[in-house]
Amino acid sequence: MPATHEHLIGLLLGAEEDWPTAFEALTRRLGPVTAPDGARHAVSTERMTIEPFNLRDKPRHDLVIDRLAHWYYHPREWLKKVALMDDVYLLNSPFTFQSMEKHAAYCALMRLGMHVPETVLVPYKNPVDNARWAFTSAKYNKSFDLDRIAEDLGYPMYMKPFDGGAWRGVSMIRDRDDLHRSYDDSGEMLMHLQQAVDGFEVFARALTIGPETMVMKFRPDEPMHNRYAVEHGFLSPAVGSEAVTIAQTVNAFFRWEFNSCEMLVKDGVVYPIDYANACPDVAVTSLHYYFPWAMKALLRWSVYCLATDRKPRTQVDTTPWFAVADDESLEYSGKLAAYQRLADDYFETERYREFCDVALPHIDEMVLEWVDSDDFRKLLTSTVQQTYPPHEWDRFEAHFGGLVGLWLSDEKSRIGAGESATDEAAIGGPAPAVPAE
Numbered sequence: 165m166p167a168t169h170e171h172l173i174g175l176l177l178g179a180e181e182d183w184p185t186a187f188e189a190l191t192r193r194l195g196p197v198t199a200p201d202g203a204r205h206a207v208s209t210e211r212m213t214i215e216p217f218n219l220r221d222k223p224r225h226d227l228v229i230d231r232l233a234h235w236y237y238h239p240r241e242w243l244k245k246v247a248l249m250d251d252v253y254l255l256n257s258p259f260t261f262q263s264m265e266k267h268a269a270y271c272a273l274m275r276l277g278m279h280v281p282e283t284v285l286v287p288y289k290n291p292v293d294n295a296r297w298a299f300t301s302a303k304y305n306k307s308f309d310l311d312r313i314a315e316d317l318g319y320p321m322y323m324k325p326f327d328g329g330a331w332r333g334v335s336m337i338r339d340r341d342d343l344h345r346s347y348d349d350s351g352e353m354l355m356h357l358q359q360a361v362d363g364f365e366v367f368a369r370a371l372t373i374g375p376e377t378m379v380m381k382f383r384p385d386e387p388m389h390n391r392y393a394v395e396h397g398f399l400s401p402a403v404g405s406e407a408v409t410i411a412q413t414v415n416a417f418f419r420w421e422f423n424s425c426e427m428l429v430k431d432g433v434v435y436p437i438d439y440a441n442a443c444p445d446v447a448v449t450s451l452h453y454y455f456p457w458a459m460k461a462l463l464r465w466s467v468y469c470l471a472t473d474r475k476p477r478t479q480v481d482t483t484p485w486f487a488v489a490d491d492e493s494l495e496y497s498g499k500l501a502a503y504q505r506l507a508d509d510y511f512e513t514e515r516y517r518e519f520c521d522v523a524l525p526h527i528d529e530m531v532l533e534w535v536d537s538d539d540f541r542k543l544l545t546s547t548v549q550q551t552y553p554p555h556e557w558d559r560f561e562a563h564f565g566g567l568v569g570l571w572l573s574d575e576k577s578r579i580g581a582g583e584s585a586t587d588e589a590a591i592g593g594p595a596p597a598v599p600a601e
């Protein structure tokens with residue numbers, strides 16, 4: 165028997181316990197896999213600790229899934245070191261996420277011809293904390309009429325930080341009073357003013373891991389446990405595949421591997437509004453029905469990257485994308501098709517599908533069995549108990565248990581009908597995650 169290649173996945177974690185436990189359990193159950201080239205690969209996981217490191221230390225990890233470095237800078241600097249020096253594969257690279265925040269993502273998608281709502285960046289409300297500010301601003305800050313800008317955009321609109329996340333500092337602006345109050349409150353934050361997509365029909369949130377996308381119906385006004393609605397076919401097939409393409413375009417363009425993209429749909433037009441969400445929330449208490457899919461996609465993509473020795477790419481190459489964007493002979497739909505091809509190239513979608521079919525043929529049954537097990541039930545119970553106060557335990561256990569139960573019965577009939585692993589996203593979202601062959 166050929167030698168088995170050992171690979172270690174590092175998990176860089178914050179406060180969460182649920183999905184890492186799930187991911188660890190599934191990795192253990194998976195065992196060694198045989199790639200299409202006949203080589204055997206064994207994958208294990210380890211939670212990373214934060215400790216001093218010498219910049220020349222050799223890491224033991226081959227791939228790291230990061231949910232911490234966006235706010236904790238010591239491990240973020242370790243990620244940069246292992247990306248530059250050791251070719252460790254990262255979900256996601258801090259290079260692109262540090263330099264390419266929400267604002268940069270708006271700019272890129274506008275150039276690619278997507279329907280990003282009109283957006284204006286206004287200067288800081290308060291002085292910048294720098295000895296040179298007073299002189300510089302007196303000399304160069306041009307006075308501007310905030311009301312004029314707002315009137316040109318039209319009410320209602322949103323004011324939100326240029327590098328936003330987690331709804332920090334976001335407010336809806338309905339009139340002049342809101343406008344001035346929010347701008348005064350913005351203080352040291354740098355703000356966008358963005359036209360509201362008023363009266364949108366659907367809020368679609370697309371979670372993408374490698375080449376797999378699940379487009380889910382999102383209800384931003386609900387509490388966290390109720391935001392993702394379980395609804396199939398809530399978008400027409402055309403709008404559904406447009407949503408998939410937009411999400412995959414953002415990720416392939418910026419080299420993001422694990423991200424969520426928020427889009428508003430109104431009168432058949434898809435407006436992307438927020439799509440720089442590094443390593444997004446995948447808690448069982450928010451994803452519920454979609455949690456098994458997310459864990460499976462994370463496992464499939466990690467194993468694929470390790471077993472095929474996929475090389476990390478930390479730098480963005482805008483050239484092929486802008487060639488499509490600037491091609492005047494192409495309509496929007498032609499551009500979308502070209503972007504999807506570029507995204508498929510970047511994520512090696514065809515090779516990935518083949519790999520999943522050959523090396524991971526039993527992953528569906530394995531995940532199904534685990535979600536149906538006492539282990540999973542215990543994980544759900546302890547997550548509910550860590551997340552909610554005791555008087556809500558029964559209610560939430562029943563709520564999430566019910567939604568996961570629904571997934572179990574849907575999954576059993578899907579597998580019974582002989583649908584392939586990668587067709588699964590067609591169930592949760594409106595379109596196959598990976599374009600059908």
Ligand SMILES: Nc1ncnc2c1ncn2[C@@H]1O[C@H](COP(=O)(O)OP(=O)(O)O)[C@@H](O)[C@H]1O
Nearest residue numbers: 322328329330331332334359360361384437438
């Ligand atoms: N242009 C917009 N039109 C309609 N709703 C918006 C718009 N921008 C933001 N929102 C609402 O505000 C919420 C937070 O804004 P978002 O850009 O997603 O910020 P964050 O990065 O903090 O999540 C969105 O989920 C959506 O409900």
Ligand SMILES: [Mg+2]
Nearest residue numbers: 330331426438
């Ligand atoms: Mg958002």
